[in-house]
Amino acid sequence: MNAIVDFLNTVFWGYVLIYGLLAVGVFFTIRLGFLQFRHFGEMFRVIRSAPETDKSGITPFQALTVSLASRVGTGNIAGVAVALYLGGAGAIFWMWLVALVGMATAYAESTLAQLYKTRNADGDYRGGPAFYIAKGLKQNWAAALFSIALILSFGLVFNAVQANSIASAVDGAFGIPPVATGVVIAVLAGVVIFGGIPQIARFASYVVPVMAGIYLLLGLIVLMMNITEVPDMLYRIVASAMGLEEAAGGVTGGLAAAMLNGVKRGLFSNEAGMGSAPNIAACAVPQPHHPSAQGFVQALGVFIDTIVVCTVTALLILLSGVFEPGSGLTGTELTQAALEDHIGAGGSYFVAIAILFFAFTSIVGNYSYAENAMTYLGLAGKTGIVVLRSAVLLMIIWGSVQTVATVFNTADASMGLMATINLVAIVFLSGTVAKLTKDYFTQRSRGEEPRFHGADYPELSDEVDHEIWWRE
Numbered sequence: 379m380n381a382i383v384d385f386l387n388t389v390f391w392g393y394v395l396i397y398g399l400l401a402v403g404v405f406f407t408i409r410l411g412f413l414q415f416r417h418f419g420e421m422f423r424v425i426r427s428a429p430e431t432d433k434s435g436i437t438p439f440q441a442l443t444v445s446l447a448s449r450v451g452t453g454n455i456a457g458v459a460v461a462l463y464l465g466g467a468g469a470i471f472w473m474w475l476v477a478l479v480g481m482a483t484a485y486a487e488s489t490l491a492q493l494y495k496t497r498n499a500d501g502d503y504r505g506g507p508a509f510y511i512a513k514g515l516k517q518n519w520a521a522a523l524f525s526i527a528l529i530l531s532f533g534l535v536f537n538a539v540q541a542n543s544i545a546s547a548v549d550g551a552f553g554i555p556p557v558a559t560g561v562v563i564a565v566l567a568g569v570v571i572f573g574g575i576p577q578i579a580r581f582a583s584y585v586v587p588v589m590a591g592i593y594l595l596l597g598l599i600v601l602m603m604n605i606t607e608v609p610d611m612l613y614r615i616v617a618s619a620m621g622l623e624e625a626a627g628g629v630t631g632g633l634a635a636a637m638l639n640g641v642k643r644g645l646f647s648n649e650a651g652m653g654s655a656p657n658i659a660a661c662a663v664p665q666p667h668h669p670s671a672q673g674f675v676q677a678l679g680v681f682i683d684t685i686v687v688c689t690v691t692a693l694l695i696l697l698s699g700v701f702e703p704g705s706g707l708t709g710t711e712l713t714q715a716a717l718e719d720h721i722g723a724g725g726s727y728f729v730a731i732a733i734l735f736f737a738f739t740s741i742v743g744n745y746s747y748a749e750n751a752m753t754y755l756g757l758a759g760k761t762g763i764v765v766l767r768s769a770v771l772l773m774i775i776w777g778s779v780q781t782v783a784t785v786f787n788t789a790d791a792s793m794g795l796m797a798t799i800n801l802v803a804i805v806f807l808s809g810t811v812a813k814l815t816k817d818y819f820t821q822r823s824r825g826e827e828p829r830f831h832g833a834d835y836p837e838l839s840d841e842v843d844h845e846i847w848w849r850e
Contacts, residue, residue: 404479410486424665434503436658436663438665438671440582441658441662445655448649448740449649450590450682451736452740455736456713456733458713462695465635468637469640471636473688473692475644477648480644480651480680485673487653488659489673489814491507491510492662503662503846508754513842517803520799522754528747528796529748529751529752531796541560541773544563544733547733551726557778560778566738586739598690604697619636644688655679666829670815670817670828694716695712700712700716701716714726714729
């Protein structure tokens with residue numbers, strides 16, 4: 379089993395996804411006319427739009443915060459530190475690059491998720507890659523395989539990983555036994571997830587802005603304390619990535635290390651192209667009433683996750699006096715040491731609390747993705763959802779006290795499989811994305827509020843829910 383899982387991870391993460399995700403991001407960036415740069419302001423406009431009185435879905439802002447709840451996790455604290463340790467300062471430049479092209483990928487997959495969404499038995503919006511794979515490509519087997527992989531990785535095992543991160547950080551900072559932490563996390567998570575996606579959306583809309591805001595505020599304070607050194611650090615990041623600094627490569631040395639670790643950690647952090655965030659994007663009521671609107675929302679999520687939050691963590695570490703490639707200090711411990719260097723002993727406690735909130739919100743965000751996958755598989759009845767929620771809570775407790783490498787590696791392989799299926803699907807459906815994008819901005823150029831008009835898309839008449847999209 380270990381040999382099979384390791385082989386799959388080598389194929390997926392050593393070849394297919396590292397290059398595939400980057401290539402697909404470049405493909406959509408070019409095909410959509412550098413949309414994420416030319417129309418950056420549109421991402422904020424669709425968030426600020428007044429919501430419609432549609433009780434079947436959540437608001438665009440709630441969809442953004444739920445996706446950020448999943449994206450902004452331990453990778454933004456520990457993952458950035460690992461990228462710096464293994465790839466040097468130049469790794470951050472490659473994290474930026476993969477996020478900038480990944481914004482186009484995130485736009486494409488979430489636009490498709492909106493277009494192909496449907497309603498569940500309660501009349502609520504549901505959708506995601508499984509739905510556009512089944513309806514747009516007529517590949518039900520691939521959609522089912524994607525859904526199973528999503529439930530296994532995001533719904534179950536990754537939540538155990540997040541719980542393990544919380545328990546370790548709390549144990550290290552406060553000496554609280556991991557099993558006690560796991561039980562408390564499970565109880566709190568149960569309160570949220572047993573309320574369903576609407577409850578998760580409300581929770582995320584309050585907690586995520588506060589959580590991210592406090593972290594960024596502390597980061598801003600530290601940057602202001604070291605403002606004269608910030609330009610030098612930014613130069614160091616770019617120079618290391620371009621090979622203009624001797625110490626560009628971190629532990630393993632060279633430009634290849636900076637590129638490989640930056641790209642890998644960037645993809646892990648922002649999830650663009652993974653097929654995860656589209657699951658919550660499909661649950662939103664887009665403003666304006668056009669699939670592209672939610673695409674812009676999720677592109678903004680990638681920008682916030684990597685360009686904003688990850689950059690703050692990177693600068694906190696680089697501006698400290700503790701970062702030394704090859705020292706053995708990496709991951710959460712490196713970030714904690716950096717903050718202690720800036721603000722004293724309280725830095726370690728702050729990082730532990732930040733990981734608690736970042737990882738906890740990831741747990742509830744990940745669960746919402748799994749519930750959508752259950753809907754596609756036809757298992758979202760009352761019994762099926764209770765079983766899923768109970769399994770998630772048990773995995774939280776289990777994950778807080780154990781680290782079983784084979785199980786976690788299996789989740790990586792599972793995520794690699796779902797991401798590969800998703801990338802192939804969105805490339806084959808790229809013509810639809812391009813048509814939707816052109817339609818959206820044609821209406822904008824005429825001074826109109828963009829709306830989806832079914833008559834303009836006769837080729838989709840047997841694929842898209844008429845009740846949702848064919849209304850005027």
